[in-house]
Amino acid sequence: MVSEFKDKYQLVIIGAGPAGLGAALAAEERGVKDILLLERDYFLGGILPQCIHNGFGLDYFGEELTGPEYAHRFIDRIPESTVQVMDETMVLDITPDKEITALNRHQGVQKIEAKAVLLAMGCRERTREAIKIPGDRTAGVLTAGTAQRYINIEGYLPGRKVIVLGSGDIGLIMARRMTLEGAEVDSVLEIMPYSSGLVRNKVQCLDDFDIPLKLNHTLTRIEGDKRVERVVVSRVNDDLEPVPGSEQTVECDTVLLAVGLIPENELTKQMGIELDPVTGGAVVNEQRETEINGVFACGNVLQVHDLVDYVTEESEIAARAVSEYLSRRRKKRRKKIKLTAGEQITYVVPHRIDYVYQDKDKKTLKLFLRSSVPVEEAELKVVDGRGQELISSRKKIVTPGEMETIILPLQFLDEDTEELTVSVTKASQGAD
Amino acid sequence: MKADIVIIGGGVTGTAVARKLTEYELDIILVEKEADLASGTSKANSGIVHAGYNADPETMKGQLNIQANPLFDKLCSDLNVPFQRTGSLVVGFNQQDLETIKQKKENGDKIGIPGLEIIGRRRLQKIEPHINDRARWALYAPSAGIVSPHELTIALGENAAQNGLQVMLENKVEDIETEKGALKAVVTNRERIECDVVINAAGVYADSIARMAGDEMVIRPRKGEYFIFDREYGDLINHVLFPTPTETSKGILVTATAHGNLLVGPNAYPAGKEDLATTSGGLVEIMKGAVKLIPDLPRGGVISSFAGLRAAAPSEDFIISPSPSVWGFIHAAGIQSPGLTAAPATAERVEQLVKGYYPSERLVKKDDFQETLPEKPHLYDYDEGDLEDWNEYIDRREDYGEVVCRCEHVTRGEIIDALHSPVPAQTLDAIKRRARAGMGRCQGGFCGPRVVEIIAEELGISPREVTKKGPGSEILQEKTKDLRLKKKTADKENRDNQRQEGKYKDPAQDAAKNAEQDAEQATEQAAEQDTEPKTEKQLQQVKIESGGADGE
Numbered sequence: 001m002v003s004e005f006k007d008k009y010q011l012v013i014i015g016a017g018p019a020g021l022g023a024a025l026a027a028e029e030r031g032v033k034d035i036l037l038l039e040r041d042y043f044l045g046g047i048l049p050q051c052i053h054n055g056f057g058l059d060y061f062g063e064e065l066t067g068p069e070y071a072h073r074f075i076d077r078i079p080e081s082t083v084q085v086m087d088e089t090m091v092l093d094i095t096p097d098k099e100i101t102a103l104n105r106h107q108g109v110q111k112i113e114a115k116a117v118l119l120a121m122g123c124r125e126r127t128r129e130a131i132k133i134p135g136d137r138t139a140g141v142l143t144a145g146t147a148q149r150y151i152n153i154e155g156y157l158p159g160r161k162v163i164v165l166g167s168g169d170i171g172l173i174m175a176r177r178m179t180l181e182g183a184e185v186d187s188v189l190e191i192m193p194y195s196s197g198l199v200r201n202k203v204q205c206l207d208d209f210d211i212p213l214k215l216n217h218t219l220t221r222i223e224g225d226k227r228v229e230r231v232v233v234s235r236v237n238d239d240l241e242p243v244p245g246s247e248q249t250v251e252c253d254t255v256l257l258a259v260g261l262i263p264e265n266e267l268t269k270q271m272g273i274e275l276d277p278v279t280g281g282a283v284v285n286e287q288r289e290t291e292i293n294g295v296f297a298c299g300n301v302l303q304v305h306d307l308v309d310y311v312t313e314e315s316e317i318a319a320r321a322v323s324e325y326l327s328r329r330r331k332k333r334r335k336k337i338k339l340t341a342g343e344q345i346t347y348v349v350p351h352r353i354d355y356v357y358q359d360k361d362k363k364t365l366k367l368f369l370r371s372s373v374p375v376e377e378a379e380l381k382v383v384d385g386r387g388q389e390l391i392s393s394r395k396k397i398v399t400p401g402e403m404e405t406i407i408l409p410l411q412f413l414d415e416d417t418e419e420l421t422v423s424v425t426k427a428s429q430g431a432d
Numbered sequence: 433m434k435a436d437i438v439i440i441g442g443g444v445t446g447t448a449v450a451r452k453l454t455e456y457e458l459d460i461i462l463v464e465k466e467a468d469l470a471s472g473t474s475k476a477n478s479g480i481v482h483a484g485y486n487a488d489p490e491t492m493k494g495q496l497n498i499q500a501n502p503l504f505d506k507l508c509s510d511l512n513v514p515f516q517r518t519g520s521l522v523v524g525f526n527q528q529d530l531e532t533i534k535q536k537k538e539n540g541d542k543i544g545i546p547g548l549e550i551i552g553r554r555r556l557q558k559i560e561p562h563i564n565d566r567a568r569w570a571l572y573a574p575s576a577g578i579v580s581p582h583e584l585t586i587a588l589g590e591n592a593a594q595n596g597l598q599v600m601l602e603n604k605v606e607d608i609e610t611e612k613g614a615l616k617a618v619v620t621n622r623e624r625i626e627c628d629v630v631i632n633a634a635g636v637y638a639d640s641i642a643r644m645a646g647d648e649m650v651i652r653p654r655k656g657e658y659f660i661f662d663r664e665y666g667d668l669i670n671h672v673l674f675p676t677p678t679e680t681s682k683g684i685l686v687t688a689t690a691h692g693n694l695l696v697g698p699n700a701y702p703a704g705k706e707d708l709a710t711t712s713g714g715l716v717e718i719m720k721g722a723v724k725l726i727p728d729l730p731r732g733g734v735i736s737s738f739a740g741l742r743a744a745a746p747s748e749d750f751i752i753s754p755s756p757s758v759w760g761f762i763h764a765a766g767i768q769s770p771g772l773t774a775a776p777a778t779a780e781r782v783e784q785l786v787k788g789y790y791p792s793e794r795l796v797k798k799d800d801f802q803e804t805l806p807e808k809p810h811l812y813d814y815d816e817g818d819l820e821d822w823n824e825y826i827d828r829r830e831d832y833g834e835v836v837c838r839c840e841h842v843t844r845g846e847i848i849d850a851l852h853s854p855v856p857a858q859t860l861d862a863i864k865r866r867a868r869a870g871m872g873r874c875q876g877g878f879c880g881p882r883v884v885e886i887i888a889e890e891l892g893i894s895p896r897e898v899t900k901k902g903p904g905s906e907i908l909q910e911k912t913k914d915l916r917l918k919k920k921t922a923d924k925e926n927r928d929n930q931r932q933e934g935k936y937k938d939p940a941q942d943a944a945k946n947a948e949q950d951a952e953q954a955t956e957q958a959a960e961q962d963t964e965p966k967t968e969k970q971l972q973q974v975k976i977e978s979g980g981a982d983g984e
């Protein structure tokens with residue numbers, strides 16, 4: 001792309017993953033003109049182009065797509081849109097008054113002024129250090145996403161005999177990918193008593209390939225001279241502490257770490273925006289707007305989503321909000337509503353409700369949340385400050401690995417509501 | 433090969449000596465067993481330029497510390513190495529600590545350490561707002577500083593290389609040849625170098641080198657482990673913070689690094705010469721120690737941990753002396769802490785010893801000695817205010833406009849500079865040490881693949897040959913599909929063999945259906961039998977079939 005960006009835009013979006021792409025197109029549809037989408041990589045689509053497995057799009061497109069296919073549903077629409085895209089352009093800094101400093105080969109360091117900014121920087125993977133695995137510092141220890149990029153984009157295999165730490169979706173999928181490439185996967189270790197991945201992924205990635213999943217197990221040491229030669233695996237107790245005497249040595253040349261994602265919020269922090277310590281993303285209102293007026297966030301930079309379909313959904317919420325902000329159509333509530341994560345809930349997004357909605361096509365508000373423990377026969381509940389239950393719903397099971405949603409009819413919120421608490425408990429027998 | 437002087441070891445001692453000696457018209461070679469300079473203790477320490485109040489002027493290490501500290505401003509500015517005189521504080525909590533602090537001040541004043549002061553709680557809390565509020569006194573030493581130890585080492589080596597030093601990496605010294613008590617040659621795994629003078633700066637292996645020449649020496653490594661925190665927390669503190677040492681323990685220090693990360697450590701216990709592993713017990717010990725000074729240490733902010741080995745001689749002092757048995761052989765050994773601080777002075781001491789082996793007319797100073805290393809631009813040195821000044825570099829080369837490492841903001845141009853520096857980086861770790869790519873919070877997760885690609889492109893090698901830190905640490909093992917192909921071909925050959933031996937029955941129809949399962953099983957069997965030579969052959973075959981496994 002040899003075009004040049006200008007020094008002023010209505011909307012500048014940082015990151016062209018599904019969040020940024022989806023928001024750019026949706027904002028245009030809602031009448032936002034003059035949109036710039038900045039991406040630091042040399043391809044668009046964020047993490048999707050390296051996710052060549054299928055399982056994307058079931059929710060949003062009603063069909064099963066691979067990651068690259070899903071991304072292309074959006075990328076292909078860009079040329080006929082008015083959205084200007086600059087790839088290989090890194091955003092280095094944003095000021096609280098929305099001045100962006102970006103860098104690329106052709107234009108060098110440039111400043112851009114924006115009326116609205118949308119943060120869609122995605123996330124990065126947690127490393128060996130974040131979970132502090134002691135031992136030698138050898139080659140052959142890498143995150144699952146890096147391995148995925150080497151295999152699916154660069155065409156190289158980073159190891160022959162592998163152990164995977166972490167049984168979230170990324171760990172499960174990479175265990176299968178390595179096996180399909182001819183590597184031997186010894187096992188997938190999971191420190192918790194349950195896998196945090198989707199059930200279908202556990203079946204299709206591990207069971208179908210006879211890869212053992214060791215629950216309540218973790219890596220306690222990595223050994224090797226130049227490259228990993230062996231690792232020590234230990235069982236953990238209820239406090240997740242390794243049990244002395246349970247150590248087993250496993251010979252392998254590669255350790256894949258799939259131990260969680262961290263929203264990439266360095267720019268957000270530079271702007272002085274408050275982050276939620278639980279999600280690692282910005283604190284936002286229902287418009288996905290941060291503390292700074294006109295600065296929005298969506299996608300994995302806001303909260304780590306399990307499914308890209310939810311990312312797209314969130315990008316549309318943010319795009320709509322941006323258009324409302326730019327056309328000054330919003331009306332503030334008299335009192336803000338604070339949302340609180342109650343019993344057995346780790347977090348709820350949004351964190352606040354700031355606006356009143358009168359138009360006909362906005363009748364409900366979707367709350368996104370995660371439980372802190374698996375709960376069977378679960379009842380999700382929203383209670384207001386006076387202890388009155390606004391809405392509840394039943395689920396066969398909720399687990400921390402799968403994001404839950406509650407749809408809250410806006411008519412349930414009256415002028416004086418100031419507080420909502422969301423909780424999940426085991427449904428009492430017989431009650432409905 | 434021939435040289436006047438061979439230096440063994442590319443740590444801060446070896447490179448500082450090299451830089452000093454390249455001032456003379458001498459032919460000098462530095463040999464280092466690893467794939468880069470600064471691969472030993474010089475990359476894994478606290479990075480503190482000690483003020484010297486601890487120094488015992490009776491010891492060699494004490495003298496050199498005092499002598500070297502004032503040299504750092506000019507040295508680091510000449511070599512563009514990050515260095516800050518932050519000052520240090522020895523923090524005391526009780527009466528006994530105060531006594532120790534007073535003793536240190538007295539000692540420091542006596543040997544002329546400038547500006548020492550004992551400060552009270554109020555001032556302490558003002559200059560270190562996050563300090564434990566039970567801290568009551570501190571010894572303030574304004575002349576202490578922090579330096580980037582690996583960058584100093586590499587810069588010393590590169591400046592020496594600019595002045596004619598030949599650096600031979602991946603050359604492990606295996607023998608010292610002598611003849612009638614005089615030095616003849618240094619023999620590495622690759623070369624034999626005849627020379628007049630050898631300097632033994634081999635860190636924890638200085639004793640092995642000494643024994644090759646027939647000298648007795650013992651070096652017992654003492655390990656120290658560390659945690660590094662995200663740059664975000666660098667401004668939590670303003671000085672190097674030491675606890676007051678007790679009889680039994682020196683305690684855990686908290687400091688910023690020259691690049692603004694927070695560093696805590698080290699502990700100390702005996703370890704093997706190759707044992708750089710971090711341990712869970714050790715890391716717990718360090719964290720516990722560190723929170724005594726800074727209680728609100730952000731435990732979640734750790735981005736890396738590592739360990740270093742102190743090369744301790746039984747005397748607990750440096751051994752900088754000529755060999756008693758071999759003419760021309762000089763030891764710079766037992767260089768434990770404060771070896772980093774002492775390095776510039778150590779080099780001068782070694783220079784004096786070298787002079788003893790040459791008639792003065794042989795030792796002519798070069799008139800074109802370059803004292804300074806050309807500056808290499810680094811984007812991370814720029815912040816919001818002056819980012820636009822970076823355009824000056826992009827105008828020169830567009831590669832400075834392409835960010836490769838997102839965490840530390842390292843551009844392609846900087847990585848290419850590292851690959852072509854006077855001592856060229858050849859590995860991922862070497863690039864990390866010169867350009868910081870991969871040193872940040874994601875630890876190379878994102879930029880690793882890009883850096884591998886750039887190394888391969890620039891050096892004209894296959895990505896599979898790119899290593900983390902030299903042969904044996906290749907990042908990538910196979911092209912995708914090759915491992916599978918190899919397994920399948922090995923499996924087919926195995927079947928062919930079995931068929932020849934009449935053991936194999938062809939399950940004609942099932943074969944197609946169960947090919948995959950078969951393959952797996954047969955490979956397992958093949959692996960059990962001895963199939964080495966076959967695999968070799970198969971490997972070649974695969975290469976030919978796929979048009980050379982490395983492709984384009």
Ligand SMILES: Cc1cc2nc3c(=O)[nH]c(=O)nc-3n(C[C@H](O)[C@H](O)[C@H](O)COP(=O)(O)OP(=O)(O)OC[C@H]3O[C@@H](n4cnc5c(N)ncnc54)[C@H](O)[C@@H]3O)c2cc1C
Pocket residue numbers: 014015016017018019020038039040041045046047048051053055056057089090091092120121122123144145148169170173261264267298299300301305306307308309311
């Ligand atoms: C390894 C991995 C595997 C996954 N597998 C699945 C799966 O199987 N199924 C599924 O449904 N979901 C999967 N996901 C989740 C899904 O892909 C993500 O939810 C989705 O990609 C998130 O979209 P995003 O746009 O928020 O972030 P990303 O896709 O990460 O995109 C963010 C973009 O922002 C850019 N950016 C960041 N900072 C800057 C800056 N300063 N300047 C310019 N550009 C910047 C990045 O380069 C990136 O392109 C996976 C995620 C990962 C990490």
Ligand SMILES: Cc1cc2nc3c(=O)[nH]c(=O)nc-3n(C[C@H](O)[C@H](O)[C@H](O)COP(=O)(O)OP(=O)(O)OC[C@H]3O[C@@H](n4cnc5c(N)ncnc54)[C@H](O)[C@@H]3O)c2cc1C
Pocket residue numbers: 440441442443444445446463464465466469470471472473474475476477478479480481482603604605606633634635636637638641654655656657698740741742743767768769770771772773774
């Ligand atoms: C935990 C810890 C903290 C410290 N903190 C400080 C501090 O804050 N301030 C300070 O001043 N000092 C400090 N020190 C001390 C300082 O780091 C060392 O004194 C200094 O780095 C030693 O440098 P060196 O060149 O002698 O050894 P090294 O850096 O170990 O270099 C020796 C080199 O020789 C090479 N070599 C070995 N054998 C062979 C062979 N056979 N052939 C070829 N090459 C060979 C090795 O690979 C290595 O690169 C600390 C040390 C430790 C361990």
